[in-house]
Amino acid sequence: MCMDLDFKKMDGLVTAVIQDHASKRVLMVGFMNEEAFRKTVETGFATFYSRSRKKLWLKGESSGHRLVVKSIETDCDRDAVLVKVEAQGPGVCHEGYESCFFRRLEDGDWQVSETRTYDPESVYGGKS
Amino acid sequence: MCMDLDFKKMDGLVTAVIQDHASKRVLMVGFMNEEAFRKTVETGFATFYSRSRKKLWLKGESSGHRLVVKSIETDCDRDAVLVKVEAQGPGVCHEGYESCFFRRLEDGDWQVSETRTYDPESVYGGKS
Numbered sequence: 353m354c355m356d357l358d359f360k361k362m363d364g365l366v367t368a369v370i371q372d373h374a375s376k377r378v379l380m381v382g383f384m385n386e387e388a389f390r391k392t393v394e395t396g397f398a399t400f401y402s403r404s405r406k407k408l409w410l411k412g413e414s415s416g417h418r419l420v421v422k423s424i425e426t427d428c429d430r431d432a433v434l435v436k437v438e439a440q441g442p443g444v445c446h447e448g449y450e451s452c453f454f455r456r457l458e459d460g461d462w463q464v465s466e467t468r469t470y471d472p473e474s475v476y477g478g479k480s
Numbered sequence: 481m482c483m484d485l486d487f488k489k490m491d492g493l494v495t496a497v498i499q500d501h502a503s504k505r506v507l508m509v510g511f512m513n514e515e516a517f518r519k520t521v522e523t524g525f526a527t528f529y530s531r532s533r534k535k536l537w538l539k540g541e542s543s544g545h546r547l548v549v550k551s552i553e554t555d556c557d558r559d560a561v562l563v564k565v566e567a568q569g570p571g572v573c574h575e576g577y578e579s580c581f582f583r584r585l586e587d588g589d590w591q592v593s594e595t596r597t598y599d600p601e602s603v604y605g606g607k608s
Contacts, residue, residue, distance in 0.1 A: 355588055362490075367495055367509050371506060376503075377504070378506065393588075423584055423585070425584045426583050427573075427583075428573050428574065432580075434506050434581045445555075452556045453562045455553060455555075457552040462554055
């Protein structure tokens with residue numbers, strides 16, 4: 353096993369870009385420490401490190417919207433990973449959208465560029 | 481103008497995911513400080529902040545392989561941007577590949593999963 357990544361540049365974390373394996377849409381960006389990365393590889397479900405909560409975070413642990421890993425790539429300097437996934441459930445974003453990238457820059461303002469795919473209240477019950 | 485992003489979480493930086501606007505391939509991940517983000521918006525060429533060199537970095541300034549901005553999206557917590565681009569030149573990665581994500585995890589090892597699209601020596605002359 354030689355899965356070395358460069359966790360030193362960002363205080364023990366690498367950037368993790370999550371992309372839908374079929375549509376190729378970028379769904380979210382998170383961070384993984386070494387343990388989260390290993391969990392992701394071993395379990396086949398994308399697992400992150402939450403900087404705000406300072407703990408591992410299995411995406412979908414409360415919503416059920418897990419991310420099934422299809423492939424993992426790393427970049428030239430090994431401080432980022434690109435995880436191609438099959439997203440379970442109607443959306444990845446806790447605000448009710450398919451992708452966390454639901455706002456586009458239009459004439460200097462961020463504009464919501466799509467409609468929700470689910471009601472976040474019914475899934476998260478007020479907590480994100 | 482209300483292009484506010486959350487630069488506080490990562491010492492003045494946001495994550496910038498660069499995606500080919502046509503093929504939807506993720507080409508690279510970089511970081512932008514507020515100035516780099518504004519330059520990106522104003523010039524229409526992706527501009528980053530180099531953490532190692534501690535200065536702005538117009539992608540393609542030495543190679544000519546610039547990234548022409550097609551659209552910019554931000555995520556729910558506004559600490560990352562997704563920049564869809566048209567890449568000028570044969571490749572984005574200074575190692576000679578179309579994308580910096582040219583290695584895939586296969587049975588616990590990172591394997592180069594594609595061939596180079598140009599000779600980095602002839603473009604960068606030994607410097608990256």
